[in-house]
């Protein structure tokens with residue numbers, strides 16, 4: 001164990017994805033003099049690298065970048081990025097609000113490269129309280145790099161933004177760890193080495209990732225036979241019509257937070273079709289055309305198995321057998337590879353904060369994104385992307401980044417001011 005930085009920093013951010021990158025920018029633009037560090041497990045900045053499927057576009061306007069909804073004049077805007085890259089005029093000529101995912105990742109990496117207070121290849125493995133008598137005065141964070149070296153850092157405050165954990169349904173427990181069953185979060189890097197001509201592949205799910213992977217596999221030179229397996233009757237379109245889209249406006253956070261718990265739950269259920277188990281309408285049309293053209297040619301390489309539930313999975317030699325229940329009853333199908341496009345889960349219990357749970361007084365963050373902790377626990381812990389039940393659907397998305405990060409930056413600044421005054 002090396003204590004590379006025995007200094008107690010004002011704030012450490014866990015994760016350096018878009019959420020904490022937006023926070024780094026907000027802190028910089030507020031000219032705070034806080035000592036800060038961001039820790040990320042990846043070897044370099046990358047936004048969902050295994051889903052950089054060629055041709056995939058952003059699902060929000062480029063104006064929902066890291067800053068513009070707070071300050072359209074910020075130097076960290078997507079437009080300023082385009083200007084720096086010499087593509088502003090050509091981007092305008094494309095007449096779109098939706099850059100490719102690859103270009104948005106390049107924008108985020110461009111912004112991230114302007115910060116030296118991020119340490120990559122640093123997976124935070126645990127956070128432990130540092131006590132003075134009965135008080136928790138600050139926190140120790142342990143990180144591990146790919147070589148297995150453990151390092152410790154100390155912070156007065158934390159901002160947790162590690163994104164979601166890939167969801168692996170119980171049905172697939174028996175094949176967890178089998179390299180022929182991969183989650184969408186590992187898709188691009190894992191699929192290529194496994195692909196061989198004429199394989200059978202199952203894609204499980206009905207959302208955007210499942211549809212993108214199904215379309216991508218259908219175009220691969222290896223010509224795999226691909227089944228997209230979904231419980232629903234059809235792939236459903238995501239609703240991004242203007243009135244509905246207003247739920248993602250940053251000023252909706254206050255409104256949503258003020259609702260009663262039952263009303264919030266009902267609102268999330270009502271609006272699930274904006275984000276969950278839905279697919280962009282143009283991709284749905286592309287898949288429909290693909291299946292139609294295949295039919296014209298008399299081929300049957302690609303299939304949509306709707307109203308089909310997977311109720312068991314097991315390894316059989318080099319294959320994976322799936323127990324399916326569909327319109328024609330129950331049967332078993334074997335595949336060379338299974339891709340789980342089953343989404344992500346966000347839960348604080350079981351996260352790197354597990355050692356702090358005895359001080360946590362409520363399971364949900366406050367309106368200011370701070371976790372409620374008991375008397376005697378001095379550090380402030382803010383969370384980004386873990387407040388959907390209380391703050392609304394945009395919490396896990398890009399729409400609120402510019403403003404949420406600024407609210408947290410402001411709170412961090414106020415905390416530093418009050419502890420400096422207390423020390424005088």
Ligand SMILES: Cc1cc2nc3c(=O)[nH]c(=O)nc-3n(C[C@H](O)[C@H](O)[C@H](O)COP(=O)(O)OP(=O)(O)OC[C@H]3O[C@@H](n4cnc5c(N)ncnc54)[C@H](O)[C@@H]3O)c2cc1C
Nearest residue numbers: 015017018019040041051058059123124162163385397398
């Ligand atoms: C394929 C895909 C496409 C998407 N497209 C859109 C879109 O178009 N529009 C939209 O609004 N939303 C989109 N989303 C939703 C997505 O959640 C947000 O875009 C965004 O990534 C959230 O940022 P984040 O920083 O909170 O989380 P993440 O982007 O997941 O970043 C979390 C970071 O934390 C790091 N990390 C995790 N655990 C640790 C640890 N223990 N120690 C150190 N580092 C850690 C990870 O390496 C990662 O870099 C998409 C999601 C996916 C999966």
